[in-house]
Structure formats: structure tokens, C-alpha cells
Amino acid sequence: MVKMSSGVWGFMPSRCRWIETLRHCGKTLLRRQRRLLRRIKKVYLHSWRSADELNMLVGAKVGGATPLVIACRNGHYDVAEYLIDRCKADIEQPGSVTFDGETIEGAPPLWCAAAAGHLPLVRLLVRAGANVNSTTRTHSTPLRAACFDGHYDIVKFLVENGADIEIANRHGHTCLMIACYKGHIRIAKYLLSLNADVNRKSVKGNTALHDCAESGSLHILKMLLGHGATMDVDSYGMTPLLAASVTGHTHIVEHLISAEHGLVTRQQRIDALELLGATYVDKRRDMVGALALWKRAMDDRFPADGSEPIPKPKDVPRIEAYDYAVEPSNSQQLEEILADPDAMRMQALVIRERILGPAHPDTSYYVRYRGAVYADAGRFSRCRQLWHHALDMQRAVLPPLSPLTQSSLFSFAELFSYMLCERARPPLRGRIVPPVTFDDVDPVFRKAISEIHRGMELLDSKLSIDREQTLTTLQRVLVISLHLATLMARLLDEPECTEEVSRNIHKAVYSLVKLDIKVRQGRSALHVACSAESSRARGGAWLPAPGDAQPCCAALVALMLRLGAAPDARDAAGNTPLHLACQLNPCPAEVVRELLAHGAHIDTVNYEGETPEDILKSTQQSLTAIVNPLKYTTLKCLAARTVKNYRLPFRHVVPQCLHSTIITH
Template sequence: MATSKSPLHRRRPRLQSPMAHLRQEVLEAELAHSARLIHEAAKIDAVREIESELRRPIIKEHLQKILNHPYDNCPPLVLACRHNSAKVVAYLLTLISSGLDIEQTGSVSFSKEDIDGAAALWTAAACGHYDIAKCLIKAGADITHRTSSGSTPLRAACYDGHLNVVKVLRSHGSDVNMPNKYGHTPLMIACYKQREKIVSYLIRCGADVNLQSKLRGNTALHDAAEAGSIPIVEALLRAGAQWKSGSGDMSPMLSAAAVGQAKMVSYFRRHKQMSFTRAQEAEALELLGAAYVDKNRNVSAAIDCWIEAILLRGDSSVPPPPPSSPPPNPVYLNMQDIRCRDSLIASVAADPEMLEMLALVIRERVLGISHPDTAYYVRHRGAMYADRGDFQRCMQLWAYSLDIQIRGFESGHDNIFLTAGSCGEVLNHMLVHDSYARGTYVREIAEMTRVELDRCVDARLPEKAFRIGRIFLHLAGVWMQFIRDGRQAASPDDRRRLYDLGCAVVASCPANDAEETLLHLAVQPSTTKLLEYCECAYPFPCPDVVAFLLSCGAVVNAVDACRRTPLHAALRHSRRSAENGGADRVRRVIDVLVDAGAVTEARDVCGRTALAYAVDGGNEEVVAALRRRRRLRLQDISAAAVVDSGLDYYDELPLKLAQFVDLF
């Protein structure tokens, strides 16, 4: 499944003249400085400082660019709305005719969460800045403009309960049923956040109480039940809310049970007019018991729920849980569903740990592997074992959590990356602190990352594919460190399996947005950041990983968007590597790359060689190591001469030879 895109596919761009390049750099620096000043002034409503800055001649020449400059990922109008700088907003809106884009978007932060694609009106609505919102609407802001997740200004106002903003948006025609990209409507989020007044208002405005989301098929009734708000549930029922099941046959009662909303479960059970069977009622009690174990650690309440469910299932009209769904699972210590009260009591008395496993068994049976809570609580239980120092058991659960996420979630799901990255961190911790760590877990997680990589490639998600490929680099580092330390007897089969995995990953993994390959990452110290919570046993640049990637088919002279090869990348960051005690690793990386055929005289888009970056790094040992391995071949001199001549060599040379000339 190799990608057709070659890492040496581009024709070399013509370089700017030195003076033109310098003038452009000076201008960009001046505009960036001005953007920073305006950015800071917008935060504190300092409108005079902004007026003064925009009157400068050089800024007036580039007024449209500076008005919409996304300094720190946020243009000034959006930033002013975030910080309630009403005077700045009013002033900036007078500059629409001068090129201000009122729909310019940026990234804004709420409760440590970054919202991408937020326009000014969305930001004002989310913050509840009523006067600014009115001012923006009057100036022509689009009330339907959505963020990257498809959220409208109306939905933003509903989230934090800004009823006055909701009303002004509605008075100007906002659609009360317009969902985000997951199909979640303003009414649903108002129910989930327990905004009773907004729920009542939206219902009066004609909000459809029976719409279902795309993601899980839930309705507003599901969200209200999960939030535990009986008054909102009653309001929805009065408005004609129907008892619908979402994906996985998830009813509102099960939604409440899954998060431990015992009062809501009792409310639904008392109202027999609800459309659920006694078997579904028993499942709700079983799921509520699991929530008591994992969320509240209330063992007695959990046992009471499960006993009541057993009694319900004792009725001949209520079928028992499927005997083989799921089958005995070693990850759950082969725990199976309990079908009678005495067995439940005896099992818990014999081993309290089995109670925790029973909660996981029930959740997987009732919710299925596609529900995020199933994998989440498997991970949660694994973390509890890690806290006790039992990393073997933690890895067993986390590996299973990753497996069911890959089987149950769509490709590229963020939780898959979270779990895979966490597994890498724990494996590294085991490598450093646990002499009994086993490489079998590394192979198991690596094989699953390869599966996820293939899924991302098939789904045409190159950014996600590269992200999972980056995690694979760390797993390869752990495995080779196991072998290097002598803790693992690396059999020929072990080596073959890892090599086969590496070949598949190298062949499938696309470049990132900067057109860097995995080999570029393996030579950079920043790649170590995956392991931010534990001591790294194999910091990058990692010569072993570099050699492994090359043996698996990585292109040693692949170039990124700036036409830098992996050798460029290694030397460009050599100062930082040396500061972290990595000068020896950089020297070893140089040897590995040059032995594999790295062109030492290759020039990047700025015309710089790897040696120039090594000199900038200031480490004499690294510079000396590169000088020793430097090779100036006749073909290198010829290629450089072709480039310097300015010939359009793509029309004269075979493709492969032209790509080689590109390096110079």
C-alpha cells in the first residue's frame, strides 16, 4: 500500500536574489511586530494604541494584511471579542471598507480547550458579550458562520447559558435546529449543560425535540437524562419527546445509567409509560452498578443494583444475558456474567478484584465496543493497576483497550492516538524501571499501530496516518532498547516480525504537512516529546531507529518542503541535541546516514548544506565528525554546476537524475 507520492518529486524552485530576500524578511518582521502590538492592545481594549499603529506609513501600505493578521493563531477582531474589548471591536468594524474581514477566523481558548475556526460573532456569543454580538450583527456578521466543528453562534451561546445572546441571535433568524458536524443541535447542548431557561425558550421557538445526532443517534432526551436533569426531561416530554434508542440500542435510561445518574434511572422506572422492556430495565440496573464501581467506588450500591437486576431476570418473561457475549476473556481474568445472587456474593467475597472485572464485562456486553465508555473504563482500570505498580496488568488492559478502539471506532479517532501514545509511555517506563518488562507488548502495540496506519491511509487521512507513524517510532525505539539492554532474547522470528512491520509502516506512512518523513523525525530531538510524563530511555535523535528505518526502505535523501534532507534536519537541531547530552547520538546518526548514501553536499531552499547547520550548532565534535565523513564526488560537483547555471534541467535530464540534481 505504498503511496505514489515520491519524497523527491518537486522541481527545485528558483531562489530569490539576496537583496529581494532580505527586503521581504524585513517587511515580514515589521508586520509581525506590528501584529503583536495590535494583538496585545486588543486584549486590554487599548483602541488608541491600535489607531496609532495603523497610521504608520509602512502599515498603511499593508493595512488589509495587518487587519487580518492571525498573530498567535487569532486575528485582532476575534481576540477583541474574546476579551470583551468593545471599543476595539467598534473601531475595527469601521475599517471593513479598508479590508477588514468580519468573518476572519482564529483559534480561541475556553476552559483550556482550543476552538478552531471561530469567527468574531461566534466568539462574542460564546463569551456572552451581548453588546458586542449586537454590534457585529448590525455590521453584517454571518449568524450561520460555523467553527471547524460546525458550531454556530447560537449553539455557542446555548453552551454557557447566555439567554440574552440566544434571543438576539434568534430574533435575527438563527436556525434553532442547525446542528454541528456531529448532528448535535443547540437544544441538545442546552439539555446536556442543564440550561433550563434556554431549553424552554428553544422549545417555544419551535426546536425539534426528536432530532437525533449523527455520532451516537442520541436525542435531546438522552442528553437531559445523562445530565440528570428531571425538570428538563419533563419539559421535553411535555413538548412531545419520543422514547428513541440511539446507536447500540442506547435508550435515555441507559444513557443515565452509564454515568451513574441513579435518580434519573429511578424516575424512568417509575414512569411505566416509557417504551422499554423489563430486559432493558435490567440492563440499566446492571450498567448503573458498573458505574457505581468505576465512578463512585460504591461496592454495596453496585451489588444492590446487580441483585435487583438478577431478580428482574428471574422472571421467566425476561431473557438472561447472552451466555457468550462477550466470551470469557483473559484480560478480564475470565470473569463472566453473574446469573444468581449467591454466585455474585461468593465471587466478590473470594476476590474483590473480580467485582471490578464484572463491571467491565457488563459494560462491554451492554454498550458494545463502539461506545467510547467501554474502552475508556478498560483504560481507567489499567491506570489503577499502574498506580499500584502493576505495569504488566496495566499493559494487558491498555493493549485490549487499543484493540477494541481500533475495531469499534472510526479510523483516525483521537482516542486511538491517546491510548497508543499512553501505551508507548508505559512501555518506556517499564523499560527504565521494571526488569520484568516483556517485548511481547511492544510487538502487540506496534502491530495495532500498523493496522490503524493502514486504516488512516485508506480513509485518506494523511495527517492522522503520520501521527500514528510517529508513535510507531517510539515503539521501535523501546523494542530495540530491550534488545540492546539484553533483557529480551531477540529470536529470528521476533526480528523478522519487527522488520516486516517497519517495512509496511515506511511504505505506507505519508509525509506530514511540512513534507517531513519518519526518517526526518527520527533525527530530531523534538520527537522525544511524545514521552512528556516519564523519563525517556531512548531519546531522539535515535541512531538505532534511524538505522532501522533505513533497513526498512526509508529514503535517505528524502526532502521536506524546504528541501532539507534528514542529514540537514539532524545538523539543523544539533545545538539542541548537544545541550541535552546528545552530541554522541548526532555523530552516530551522521555515520548511519552517510553510510546509507546521504549526500553531504545537498543544499536546501536557502542554499545551505548540512555542514553550514553543523557550524551554526557550535559543537566542534559534531562539525569534525561531519567533516570526516564529508564526500565531495564528481557527480555532486556536476549537479551543483547544473543548478548554478540556471538551466531548466527537467526538460533535459531523466527524471531520477533531475531529482538528484534537485538536492543541490
């Protein structure tokens, strides 16, 4: 389990590599902000700048934040007072601030002071006329910011000065919801005393009772029920009871299912106990506790008092990824599976999928989690089997290019890269990692290509979408697909590669080339394969690269070129794949040679007038160290360059078929 916690399988990304960088950047930014404040004070006191220049300085932004925003974020009362009273700073001008590593865009000064818990500053701003209901770009109010971190005195002050307790953020989350989720009992009690809407729903249909059940605060839950909270369902069909079961808050579940309250039906009680048992298996690794909960549910299904039994559904399909597991139908069968930990784990997955359904994020998450555990134990086949099932569920119910689908595809790419890395090392404690074969990679690659197809259809549709965001997510899936294609291209050099495997690899990669896809900045698949994006995905911060892997894979580039990828394709900036390859430092020499061998022009200029050689010089690299330029310079190229350099009129002199050649040079 060490690998999962460090982010090897794409669940919880490791922060240790960049947290120090963030801290350093934060200190540098703070120094720049302080210099700006000192400059303002000097300008004002010595009066050697005009009022317009002073206003420009007061309104200037460092790291997206104005001086007043910086002062309010960091609790500098005297600086804020000086800016407001003496410099006449705009008390509503928003800026960007960082809380707990997250950047908040468009935050007004009052929001910053309330979020950081600086009550004197909040009073100063309100006294100066600040709008108590101003919002950030995500529609978060100063009151909601104070509720988030439990600043009760600020919450009370803002409400007493006209703050609206019912303004929700863009997700529909109200002040009461966030107070319940964060477990701030005093604030929740205060908001309820003001008759906050206890059953209001967010965009995804959850209520304050859902948030309370997820956070595990029994005291707040009792308060909400006392103020008329009801057991509503959210957009996933989840009740607060099921939400508590999924998160493993046994005390919340026990309170809600107790007969004296009469809040839930018998079927709901059974589902809650079975789902809580599944959580015990996967989250707590408590097999005995899970079995006890499942027994209680079984007794509830077949009560001893002669009540009508509620047997388990019989039409639940048996799934290969779960070893065709069937749920026990009586207590004796339950006892038998306790002796088999794997059977218990499969039961947890079966129960979760039956109760939550395939559309719920937790269903696929725990399937992937179980697969990661198998991978850590060296059972890669079982891992792939479970991950394919999770990916199939996601693609069946989620929209194209969903982040969850991307994550699943990315996990496969990580797994294959890890296996290749491990095979290149001496076996650890006799553990032998099996080779990565075409049959392993191809099913994932085909699903990635299918996802690209769905994304392209979404772009071509008349639906109202954020086109730039869609292109960005499409590019991410393309990068993953290129990494998988790289793994297949490397298999061509393996001694075990037969003619049939070679033919199948060519067919698979051709299916990507023939898409003729265009992503961000008008780049083709070959552009991306030769660019920094692909480098980061293969050899940089994204994926471990096997052995002596190049930043971008010459074997893949050569294969794509042989299959018809255009070496002279241009992106929105006029760059060819050769331009992008030369932007890398160090420049991948083999990739450059492959591009030139397949018809790329060494002297093609982009829209900035730069040739690949010019780009190499800007990074202190030399083209002659990679290839002999004369070998790839033709008489046609020299003639076109001469016409272009001397600006000779050519449109009515040379044949039109040569115009494009002259322009590109």
C-alpha cells in the same frame, strides 16, 4: 491512581506544563491587540492616513482576530461603537477567538459578543444590521453560543430579532440540545415554549433527551418528556436511559424506570440497572452500591410473582483478559463475588461489553482504565492483558487510524517507557518493576504495523478522504511504531539478548523498513526516525525517555540502515535523513555517524541549496566537532561539487548514470 490523573497512561493529559505558557501568550496577544486599537484611533483622529490605510488597519488581524472581533470578545462597547460608527468596520468580518482554551475559527463579531455574554454589544451589532444567523466555521450561530453559556437575556433578544432556533452546528447539535446538556433550565424552557423540535437528532443520532440524561438535569428531563420527547436510540444503540446509566446519574435512571411512567420495557430496566452497577464499580468505586443494583436487576429477571423469567444470555464468550469471568445467574452467586474486589471489577467489564457492545467508546475506555489502575499497582502483566483486549476490540470495529486506536498504541509506548525509567532508578518501597522484553513489545509493534498497513490501503483506495489529515494520522502511528522499534533495538545491547531474540528483533524492524512508507512532506520512516517529530515522541513532551536516551535513537537508525533503509532518500523539500538529524539542537552525533557510515553524503544539498553542514551552522553547531568531514568526502563528491559550483555543462559530457550525483551536490 495519582499517575492516571497526571496523564501517565494517556487518558487525561496534564495541563500544568502548558497552561502558564498559554496565559503568557494570551497576555502578549492582548497587548498587541490593544496597541492595534490605539493605533486605529490615533490614525482616525489625526487624519494623517488615507481612508484606504484606515480600512486596512480596521481589517487587520492580530492572532487571527480583527479589532471589532477583539472588542466584542472582551466587552469593549465604546471601542466597538467607534469602529462601527466612525471607522465603518465590516460587522460581518470573522476572526479567531479563544473561549475556555479552545480556538473558535471564523467567528463573526455578533457570535463573539453573544458567547461572551455582552448584551449591550449584541444590541449594538443587531442595530447596525448584523446577521443574527451568521455562523462560525463549525456552523455555530450566535444564538447557540448564548445557549452554551446560559445567557438567557441574549437568547431572548436574538430570538425576538429573527434568530432561528433550529439551526444546528456541523455535528447536528441544536440550541435546545446544548441548553439541555449544559443544564440551563430557563433557556430550555424558553426554547420549548417556542416549539423547538424536541426529538430532532444529531449526526450521531442523539436527541435533547440524551443530552439531558448525560448532564443529569432531572427538571429539564421532565420538561422534555412533557413536550413529547421519546426514548430514541443513537448510532451506538444507546437510549437516554443507558446514557444516564453510563454517566452514573442514578436519579435520572430511577425516574425513567419507574413503573408509573411506563417509558421502558422490563429488559431495558434490567440493562439500565446492571449498567449503572458497572458504573458504580468503575466510576464511584462503590462495590456495595453496585451489588444492590445488580440484585435489583436479578430480582427483575426472576420475579417472585411468577412472571416469565429473563435469564442472562448463555452464549457470551469467556474472555481471558477478564479472567474468564462468568456473570452470576442467581442472588447467591452475586453475594459470593462481593468478597472478591477483582471479581467485581471484572463483572463490571463483562456487563459493559455485553450491554454496550465493543463498538461503544466507553467499553474500551473502561477496559483501558482498569488496566491503568493495575499498572499503578505494579501489576503490569494484567495491565497489558486488558490493554491488548481493548486494542483488539478497537481495531475490529473502528476505521483505520482511529484516534482511539492511536491512543491505545500510545499508552503501550508510555507504559514500556515508564517501566524502563523505573528500572533505572532504585526500587521504591521494595517495588520491583519487571524488565521489558521482546515478547512484551512485539505484539504491540505488530498491531501498530498492521494499523499502518490499513492506513496505507486507505490512502491507495478510491474513497473520498481528507488526504492531508490521513497522512498526519498515519505519521502519528508511524512515530509510535518507531518508538516501539527503539525499545526493541535497545534490547540488542542487553546481556540477556539471545541469538533467537536478536533474529526476531531484526525481522520485526525489517517489517517496518520494507513498507517503504511515505508520510507528510514525503518523508520515509528513516526521515521520521531522524526528525524532530521522533525526538518529541521519545525524549520530549510525549514520552519519558529511559536514562540517558538520545533525542533520536542511534541504535534504531543503525538497525534500520543495516536492514536496507535508504540513507539518501529525499522528502518533498529535498532533505535527506542527515539534513533532518542536523536540524536537531543538539545534533545527535551518533546518528550522524551512523548515517555517514552507511552511505549518506555529507555534501548533499536540499532544494534550498543547503548541505547538512549549512544547517548545523545556522544553529551554531559545528560538523567538525562531530566527524572529520574529509573522512566522508570522496573524489567523486569533489568532482560533482566542482561541476555544480562552476555551473559547467555536463548533460551531454558525462555519462547519464552520474547526472543524479552531480545534481544532489
